[in-house]
Amino acid sequence: MPWLYLAPALVVIGGLLVYPVYQLGLISFLEYTQAQVSGGEPTSFQGFGNYARLFGDEQFWQVLLATVLFAAACVVSTLAAGCALAVLLTRVRAVPRLALMLAALGAWATPAVTGSTVWLLLFDPDFGPVNRILGLGDHSWTYGRFSAFFLVLLEVVWCSFPFVMVTVYAGIRAVPTEVLEAAALDGASQWRIWRSVLAPMLRPILVIVTIQSVIWDFKVFTQIYVMTNGGGIAGQNLVLNVYAYQQAFASSQYSLGSAIGVVMLLILLAVTLVYLRLLRRQGEEL
Amino acid sequence: MNLFRGIVRRPWRTAAEAAALLIAAVVAFPLYWMVLSAFKPAGEIESTTPRPWTPAPTLDSFRRVFGQQEFGRYFVNSLVVACTVVVVSALIAFLAATAVTRFRFRFRTTLLIMFLVAQMVPVEALTIPLFFLMRDFGQLNTLGSLILPHIAFSLPFAIWMLRGFVKAVPEALEEAAYIDGASRARFLWQILFPLVFPGLVATSVFSFISAWNDFLFAKSFIISDASQSTLPMALLVFYKPEEPDWGGVMAASTVMTIPVLVFFVLVQRRLVSGLGGAVKD
Numbered sequence: 151m152p153w154l155y156l157a158p159a160l161v162v163i164g165g166l167l168v169y170p171v172y173q174l175g176l177i178s179f180l181e182y183t184q185a186q187v188s189g190g191e192p193t194s195f196q197g198f199g200n201y202a203r204l205f206g207d208e209q210f211w212q213v214l215l216a217t218v219l220f221a222a223a224c225v226v227s228t229l230a231a232g233c234a235l236a237v238l239l240t241r242v243r244a245v246p247r248l249a250l251m252l253a254a255l256g257a258w259a260t261p262a263v264t265g266s267t268v269w270l271l272l273f274d275p276d277f278g279p280v281n282r283i284l285g286l287g288d289h290s291w292t293y294g295r296f297s298a299f300f301l302v303l304l305e306v307v308w309c310s311f312p313f314v315m316v317t318v319y320a321g322i323r324a325v326p327t328e329v330l331e332a333a334a335l336d337g338a339s340q341w342r343i344w345r346s347v348l349a350p351m352l353r354p355i356l357v358i359v360t361i362q363s364v365i366w367d368f369k370v371f372t373q374i375y376v377m378t379n380g381g382g383i384a385g386q387n388l389v390l391n392v393y394a395y396q397q398a399f400a401s402s403q404y405s406l407g408s409a410i411g412v413v414m415l416l417i418l419l420a421v422t423l424v425y426l427r428l429l430r431r432q433g434e435e436l
Numbered sequence: 437m438n439l440f441r442g443i444v445r446r447p448w449r450t451a452a453e454a455a456a457l458l459i460a461a462v463v464a465f466p467l468y469w470m471v472l473s474a475f476k477p478a479g480e481i482e483s484t485t486p487r488p489w490t491p492a493p494t495l496d497s498f499r500r501v502f503g504q505q506e507f508g509r510y511f512v513n514s515l516v517v518a519c520t521v522v523v524v525s526a527l528i529a530f531l532a533a534t535a536v537t538r539f540r541f542r543f544r545t546t547l548l549i550m551f552l553v554a555q556m557v558p559v560e561a562l563t564i565p566l567f568f569l570m571r572d573f574g575q576l577n578t579l580g581s582l583i584l585p586h587i588a589f590s591l592p593f594a595i596w597m598l599r600g601f602v603k604a605v606p607e608a609l610e611e612a613a614y615i616d617g618a619s620r621a622r623f624l625w626q627i628l629f630p631l632v633f634p635g636l637v638a639t640s641v642f643s644f645i646s647a648w649n650d651f652l653f654a655k656s657f658i659i660s661d662a663s664q665s666t667l668p669m670a671l672l673v674f675y676k677p678e679e680p681d682w683g684g685v686m687a688a689s690t691v692m693t694i695p696v697l698v699f700f701v702l703v704q705r706r707l708v709s710g711l712g713g714a715v716k717d
Contacts, residue, residue, distance in 0.1 A: 155535035158528045159591055166588035167554055173565035238456055246456035253464040259696040261649040263668045264689040268470045271682055279486045371560045391560045398564045411561025418556035
């Protein structure tokens, strides 16, 4: 009986997710370029040849390092902003709360392509308001490596903190008020209440939003692709996802692009294992 | 006087409320600027002293957007893709979530872990094998090539989130329904489904956004038939990195953002309670 209910899901996921993943792994072991796609040349097995090429390439390591650091910065900033604003939401009356909630939902609803172009306009050296307000003249934000990454980070945090804020806020609301009142009566400070009362009670929620943020931010694609025009000047703003895409579709190195995809998959798998261990330590049943 | 006394008595709350309003303004500012720029006349956008208002709002940019290409068609295409993905994935996820919470069977835990792992798969990396798959099935340049992968990619997260909602419906209710002579199908669709509906709304937000936002699949799979293109692609036509038509980009962005905003406002309440329900279990 359960298999009957599961059948549609398994068919769709099997055909359009599991099978492509298998193919991705397969292609990463083959020689696969434009010649093989058009059928001009037969595919040939390369073993770990593509991986050897990838790991021997200095740019790959640079991109990997940039991806990890950029994702970490995004996750930390998103979580900090989301949690702080969730606590703030519980401290204010209905009107400011509604205003902040609606603004956050607006940012959340904004499509990634749209958000990217709007933030580019805001920080445009010639026509953007931000440089005027900050008095930066025609300083270009996308020229330098770090300032370009910083600009993308701002956009990513802007559109992803609402998920954290709304979820954590819903979680705080579920905490009985007596607990918080008791802590306040005992003279605990705001920070102390957060650290010793709320954070432990919200642990399951915090684990979920952290894991989701890691998954999403590690895979950031649209923002980098649009805002830095496909990876920045000389690829200085490439992250793994965009790098794989560029290798595959811009340079027709499908096997190399697939190998990068496999590396990403393995890294995220490691994150999943950590997540599962965290869940198990909490004694939670799946 | 009252207001003043309030500030004196509760300085912290006043400060917190001022901060909340200020942050709300900062968060909303990019959206305001987008709409404002869409209504500005061409000369004013390209001004080196941008003003936060416009004395002469105009619909020129919107006319350019709707006139220059088959924008209306892209809009409908995007809507078809997103709505199909939302409805189909919600139904499939509902059935699957019911299976993994209401039944005990072999491989149940394995399946759950598989759904979790499936969420980690970097969608963009799969563009390569999916492209070959779509080509082999003759689906390139069709809306199906966008709908099918998005259903597959939104399912694992939807199932994972819906579990909590299905679990929250008491088992006793199910037994009572059967004692009253309800069939399995009747219980599933007339009792369980309405009860789980808020959860379905919360998850549908995520599948709607991912399908509506997608431009990678559209860019990779819709290669030669522009009539099957979607909104993000149409927007990027105006966006040339060297010399973007900011008015056009912002007008197209506004048109593209509004449906999602409407969708969000409609489901806002259910979203907040839905997320709360999903994480509580």
